[in-house]
Amino acid sequence: MENAPITFGLMALLAILMIVAAISDLRSRSISNGLNATIALLAIPFWIAGGMAVWPDMAVQFGAAFAVFLVFAGLFAIGAMGGGDVKMIGGVMLWIPLNLFLETLTVMAIGGGILSAAMLIHSKIRPSDKVIEVPYGVAIAASGLWALHQQYLNHFQSIA
Template identity: 30%
Template sequence: MQAIQIPLLLIFPVLAIIGGLKDLISYTIPNWISLALIAAFVPAALVSGAPLAQIGLCLAVGFAALVLGMGMFAAGWIGGGDGKLFAVCALWMGWPGAFLFLVYTGLAGGVLTLAILTLRSGYLVPAVAGGPAWLRKLAAKDGDLPYGVAIAAGALWAFPHGALAVAALG
């Protein structure tokens, strides 16, 4: 059974990393990442050994995170891709892993914000000027914050405490 569990569970960190990197480089998180995570959740949940009640709780947590993400998007705090990535990561975390996911995402967001503010402070402008286009865009004073990076980092940090990982790995 572990020959199936582990590859299915590894889909989550791989796609979370890809989502964070895509947001860092292009300020977009493609829909296929969120859709693939939703599609992979069902078989991963079924082979993880999680009881149906726990899987249902994961679905409820994911839906609540989607509503929260939509609210943050409507308020202009995050992008649409960030909201979707947030929701699917919460889906995989379930409860109580979603609480750690929120805490870790907030901490990663603080570190990301400090790093971006340092990058945009002006001291690093000469070093960034010759860098790739995505880095120059990231260093632009009026640029957005690629919060998908923080969401991915928080998800990776919390993943071992998520419902599916706990059920599968004990």
């Protein structure tokens, strides 16, 4: 891959942005629109550096990520997720190879379940009148990091 330094640099930047989003979600239970927009927009140079064709590759990648975004926007509409989390999922999924979509969403769901259980246990140990808000950005970031590792940094893929 002739653009490998650019591709890996963009992946490193994505990793940093996801970690920043997770920390922000932990601290304030919010993820800024600017951070989510940056994650989403940087997918375009990542696609170009990776050699994706505009049609059909980029279009299919965008369509699949948008479909995931719409599903989670439905969860937002019923109050099951925060808006920043939904935008982060849409942005991160722009980077995830199609063959890892389901696995990434599964890792995200497991991470979210673990976070929810931890928040429930914490609320039982230290009761509060505050509504429990799960920092789902942590699960999104963890699943995004996992997927990038699986696709681009796992040199043992051929063994499995």
